[in-house]
Structure formats: structure tokens, C-alpha cells
Amino acid sequence: MAIRVQREDFDVGAELAALGAGNHRIGGICSFVGLVRDMNEGAGASEGVSAMTLEHYPGMTEKQLAAIDAEAHRRWPLEASLVVHRHGRLEPGDRIVLVATASPHREAAFEACHFLIDWLKTKAPFWKVEESAEGAARWVEARESDDAAAARWAAVDGKEG
Amino acid sequence: MKLLYFAWLRQKIGVGEETIDLPADIADARGLVTWLKGRGEGYEIAFRDLDAIKLAVNQDYADLDAPVKAGDEVAFFPPVTGG
Numbered sequence: 110m111a112i113r114v115q116r117e118d119f120d121v122g123a124e125l126a127a128l129g130a131g132n133h134r135i136g137g138i139c140s141f142v143g144l145v146r147d148m149n150e151g152a153g154a155s156e157g158v159s160a161m162t163l164e165h166y167p168g169m170t171e172k173q174l175a176a177i178d179a180e181a182h183r184r185w186p187l188e189a190s191l192v193v194h195r196h197g198r199l200e201p202g203d204r205i206v207l208v209a210t211a212s213p214h215r216e217a218a219f220e221a222c223h224f225l226i227d228w229l230k231t232k233a234p235f236w237k238v239e240e241s242a243e244g245a246a247r248w249v250e251a252r253e254s255d256d257a258a259a260a261r262w263a264a265v266d267g268k269e270g
Numbered sequence: 271m272k273l274l275y276f277a278w279l280r281q282k283i284g285v286g287e288e289t290i291d292l293p294a295d296i297a298d299a300r301g302l303v304t305w306l307k308g309r310g311e312g313y314e315i316a317f318r319d320l321d322a323i324k325l326a327v328n329q330d331y332a333d334l335d336a337p338v339k340a341g342d343e344v345a346f347f348p349p350v351t352g353g
Contacts, residue, residue, distance in 0.1 A: 143353055163352070166276060166345060169329035194352065206353055226353055234326070234345075235352025236277035248278050251349035 110182070110190050112174045114165060116197040119207055129189035129211040139218035140209040141226045147201035149239055149249070158239045161249075163196045163205070166234040170194070177228045181210070184224070185217040192225060194235065224262050231259040271340055273306075275316070276347035279323065282316035292340045299325055300334040302344065316346075324349055 113119075121142055129135045149158050174192050181190060189211040199205060208225045212218040237249040271292045280286045296302050303320065306313045317323065320334065326345045327336050338344055 164276060165352070166274065166326075166329075166347070169326055169345065172329050230353035231350065232331075233352045234276070234347065234350050236348065237351045238277070248348065249351045251351055255353075 110178065110187075111192070112171055112178060113191075113193045114167075114170050114174070115193065115195060118195070118204060119193045121204070121207060124191060124193065124207060125209055128191050128209050132188050132211070134213050135188045135211045136213045137215040137218045138209055138211045139215070139222040140207065141222050142204055143206040143226070145199045145201050145203045145205060149247070157242055158201065159242045160198055160200045160240045161237050162198045162240075164236045164238070165194075165196045169234050173233050174229065177225060177232055180228070181221045181225050185210075185212060185221040186214065187212050187217065187221055190221065190225070192229065194229070194233065196235070227255075227258045227262060230255045271338070272343045274343065274345035276345065278348060279316045279346050283312045292338070297337060297339075298334070299327065299332060299336045299338055299344065302338055303334065303346075322348060 121140070125138055125140055128138055145161055147157050174194070178190055178192060181187060187210055191207065191209045193207040195205055206226070206229070208222050208229070210218045210221040210225065212221065239247050239249055241247070271290050273288050273290060275283050275286055292302070293305060296305055303317050307317050324347055325332055325334070327338060328343050
């Protein structure tokens, strides 16, 4: 129910503590934190990644994230949800994205969190360009495995818990 | 019409955003791409492989058959890689 796209880092503990605070119907919170890795998965590429820059489409990014979030709430009985996605230049170890879901039931929280990150990766308009230690820049290509992960949810409906 | 280009499309075209007067005979995104390719070498290179490009009309995903009209915001970009 909350979407944020920002350059700044976020505090995972503070975000989770605030999510649905005071709502005692919530029985569990599930979270996913995406980090910048120091290696890429380009075809045949073995060079390290010294930094990456995330570009996004202001306006459409928020619109698409809100649509994905609404879909998660349609499928699962969520009491609260949060997506925070960073943009700009990030280095290995930096946090990129936080997805958190809160539900009366753990299965719904787990599944909705998994769904949100899978759909986010294929539907939210972000693009990564990686820098190698030598200073070469390389646009990260979309991965078929991400498409497959997102497609897995196309036919799966939420459980009632 | 407002046009937006992201990632390597922006780099090849040389601008991230521009405003154009849409020619009256263009009715869909495919026609728009064909017209853009005639505007210079950067456009021609950027739009060479249409299978490698996604687009959005007014911030919703669309395809090349999508209707476009004056006043729309149309964006072109490679497949997304967030998360």
C-alpha cells in the first residue's frame, strides 16, 4: 500500500517496524531486500562489477509499482505492504530494493512478497548499467529466468490462508 | 507529443526527452517509429531491432500497433532490469 522510489538508502529495521504498526490483525511480516552484487551474469562475462547506476522512468515507475501492489492485495489477504526501490549510482553491498508484506497468515505474506519482487523485476521501468573496475559500462540485459519467474504467478491465485 | 527514451536508446539517440509535432498521417506507434527512424542516424540505429525495444503510451505498456495521437506521452526503452 506504500510505494517509494528514492535515491536515498533505507533502514530495513525501521521500515519493517513501521509497517502496519498498531494493526494487531497482522500475524507476520515477510521481507525481501535486494543488494548490488560484485559480479555480473552477462553471457561469458566474468569481470567484476565496481558499481551500477539505476535509471528509471519517473511517473511510470510509481504507476506500475502501484498496479503490481494492487494486484498483490487482490490476490492475498494483506494488511499492509511496502515497496522501496532506489535509483542512481550504487556500489556492491548497497541495498537496491525492499519488498515487505504483512498478513494475518504467513503463507500469504511469503507468497505475496515473492510475487511482488518477481513481477517488479519484469514490469517496473528500471534499467541497470554496470561499471567494471576498468571503467567500462555495460547495460544489463533482461533475463529469461526473470520472465519465467514472473510468468509462474500468472496462473496462480492467492490462497485464503 | 512528448517522447522519452531510456537506457541505451537515450544514448544512441542523444536526448532523453523531446517534444514533437506529430505528423497528421501517423496513427500508431509503428508509424511513429518509422517516422523517427528518418530523423537521423542515431534514431535509425536505436530503432534498428524493434524486437529489442519496449514502449509505453501514457505510462502504460503498449505495442507497436497501439494508437498514438497528439498530446500523448510515448516512451521507448529496452526490456526492464530493476529489482
